Amino acid sequence: MPSVLRLKTYVRPRAVAAVRFCRENVYIRDNYTCQYCGTKLAAKQLTLDHVVPASHNGPKNWTNVVSACRDCNQKKANRTPRTANMPLLNEPRAPSWLPTLELEIGEDHIPPDWTPYLRLSTG
Ligand SMILES: [Zn+2]
Incomplete structure (x- = not known):
């Protein structure tokens, strides 16, 4: 193996992909917390609220959609x-993180070489 490699062309690293705008990612960004009253809720109890209502031409994007509980969403209305x-x-805001990918692998199927790098859940 050579100790030094000369690159003939430089491959520019790809820009970090933007976080996909979707319901679940909005909840994750907002820490599953209603952005009006601060109540933390399960995903199925949360709703998406247009800050500037769609009826007022508010766009459906990171800067105009927040997590809200049903009460606040109804109270705020249009x-x-x-x-x-x-x-x-x-x-x-648009988040800069990427949601972590959680993989479930049966412990019997983990290649032995991987184990030093894995955090195995016990339980
Ligand atoms: Zn609320």
């Missing part, structure tokens, strides 16, 4: 946070 007097707890 209003902006300002007109509803319901300020957001956090300014919605």
Whole structure:
């Protein structure tokens, strides 16, 4: 094996992929917390709220969609946070992380060489 390699061409690393905009990722970004009242809920109890309502041409994207509990979503209805007097707890932004991929592998199928690098769940 040579100790030094000269690259004839430089391969630029690909830009980090943007986090896909979808319901579950919005909940993850918001830590499963209603962005109006701060209540933490299970995904099935949360809703997506358009900050600027779709009826006011609010887009469906990272900066205009937040997690909200059903009560707050109903209370806010077709209003902006300002007109509803319901300020957001956090300014919605596109996240820079990528959701971690969780793999489940039967312990019998793990190649022995991998084990030093795996955190095995016990239980
Ligand atoms: Zn709420």
